[in-house]
Amino acid sequence: MNTIDYLVIGAQNKMAKVKESFRNFMSSERGVSNVVATIIILLIVVLLIGVFWDRLQAFLKGIMDTIFSSEFTADGL
Numbered sequence: 590m591n592t593i594d595y596l597v598i599g600a601q602n603k604m605a606k607v608k609e610s611f612r613n614f615m616s617s618e619r620g621v622s623n624v625v626a627t628i629i630i631l632l633i634v635v636l637l638i639g640v641f642w643d644r645l646q647a648f649l650k651g652i653m654d655t656i657f658s659s660e661f662t663a664d665g666l
Contacts, residue, residue, distance in 0.1 A: 638645065
């Protein structure tokens with residue numbers, strides 16, 4: 590074989606390895622998108638709580654007042 594043939598075959602092998610490495614890298618990065626999506630959802634929930642904090646606080650206070658102001662007797666159970 591000619592020297593050029595060896596160079597071409599070597600270049601093809603290296604390109605195949607680079608292609609396989611790239612595929613492995615891209616397939617391993619899929620889990621990161623799940624983490625990013627989870628963080629974004631948590632940030633949205635925190636933002637919504639911050640925006641509606643006054644209403645949420647009044648709602649929870651009303652529920653707690655209802656729960657703790659009701660009188661349970663041992664005879665009623």
